[in-house]
Amino acid sequence: MRPAQVTRSTQTVKTRPWGTQTRHQASTQTTHFHPLVFSPDATLISPKEYSPEIHYDLHMVVMLQKAVRGWLARRRLHSLRKEKALLSRASNNEVGTTLKSSHSTTSSSAGESPQPGIGQQHKQWRESIPMTELYHRLENWRKKQVSQINTTMSGKARRRALVALLDKETELLRSLEAHRALRSARRRNAAIARFLHEVSRAQVWEVSGEAGGEVEVETPETQPVRNLASLATALQQDASTQSRLQQLNALATTVGSHFKPYLVMICQREFYFTIDLEFSGDRENSKTSALYSGSGKPVVEPTVVEHFHPTRGNVARSVKTAQELISLARRGTHLLARGTTDARLRGLRKRLHTLVISFLHQVQGRESTVVAPRTIRAAGGKPVLAYGRHS
CATH class of the missing domain: 1.10.287 (Helix Hairpins)
Incomplete structure (x- = not known):
């Protein structure tokens, strides 16, 4: 009897009385089992609830869920709109009856019955x-x-x-x-x-004399106040980092150049001056001029500059507010330069907006006084434009 022989055509052992699949590692052996042939390795299946979701395509499952949920949402929206329409119709009927009853009572008390228009009813309801x-x-x-x-x-x-x-x-x-x-x-x-x-707005002055009346005057403090007002509005709005840097720099520059110096009001012969006390120590080279009183004695040696002085409140409070404004504006500039987003500076912007409003309340001048310009020549200096108040 010949030994068992494996052929290419059948992959079975012909010398056996029955045909069986061979396990010999020959070149004609298949690499995987046929779907109709059971795997020789036993698999233990634990009892659990059947879930058919693994047999479906995930994309199709998502599409089906979207369709079903959309249908449910549209049905819910339709019901809500229907309820809203019914509620609005009922409220309109109630308002109409209320207006009609109130109008009937007023017309009966007045002895006349005019018919109100639709616009009048709408205005009465919307107030x-x-x-x-x-x-x-x-x-x-x-x-x-x-x-x-x-x-x-x-x-x-x-x-x-x-x-x-x-x-x-x-x-x-x-x-x-x-x-x-x-x-x-x-x-x-x-x-x-x-x-x-x-x-x-420009300041309104009352001018006495032959050409009396009120005139609008653009004073040196009008433009700084106008700039601060525009910056206060801009701080409440969203802006890019570059625009916010420009706004903060403009705020610090405006307050520092026009309001930061110590403001002192000197009353001499009913004339008010705004002076800067920060002048150089060398009196010969410094651009200072002496203001003499009637007796000829020098009162003070200031550098006369045209700064806006507060018309209400004290000077120390205005100076403190100006310093806080400048420090906060510089703080915001440093934070933006470090990469902080403008959205995270919302609290700083709100604080700056409040300070600008408070500062404008302190330094804005809206007093309607009779003011006439006069020219006063200081000793050894150029003419200085001052403003005197008529008694």
Whole structure:
């Protein structure tokens, strides 16, 4: 009997009485098992819940989920819109009946019955309601709900209804507080905008004499105040890093060059001067001039410069505010130069905006006084333009 022989055609042992797949490592052996042939290695399958998601394509599963969730969202949106339309229709009917009843009462008391127009009703409905009236309406609604619950319910049902009413009242109070804060912010922003617009305008002087009246005068302090007002508005808006650097540098430069020196008002013969006390020690080379009184004795040797002096408040407070403005502006410049984003400087910008408003409140001059320009020649110096007040 010949030994077992493996052929290429069948890959089976022909000398056996039955055909079996060979395990001989021959060149004709297959590299993997056929799908219809079981693997010789036993696999232990633990019992678990069947999940068919592994048999689906992940992309198709995502597409199906998007379609289903979109359909659910559209159905929810349709129901919400329907509820909103019903609520608005009911509120409009209620407002219309209220306006009609109020108009009927006023017309009956006056003895005439004019028909109000649509624009008048709309204006009467859209005008803002005072917060006290809103709180009063909320209190009346709460009392009405409490009385209704007490008359219709008892026991645990009444307790649950009162708890739900308390939650609803808390939510309404929170909404009213948010509305009040929004109103306050709007009023504050409008007041700040009006103030900045007023200080940016030219000063109005009353001129006496034959050509009397009011005239608008562009004084040396008009442009710095106008620049500060524009910078205060710009600090509240978003800007790029380069623009913010320019704004901070302009703020420090404006305050430092026009408001930083110590401001002193000297009253001599009813004339007001603004002087800079930081002059050089060499009196011969320094550009100082002596201001003489009526007796001929020098009063002070200042360098007369045209700086804006505060018209209300004290000088020390204005100088302190100016120093804080300059230090904060330089701090913001250093932070931006280090790579800090403008969004992270929101607190610094808000503080600068508040300081600019306070500083303008301290130094802005809006006094309507009778002012006439006069020329005063200091001893050994050039003519200095001063302003005297008529008695």
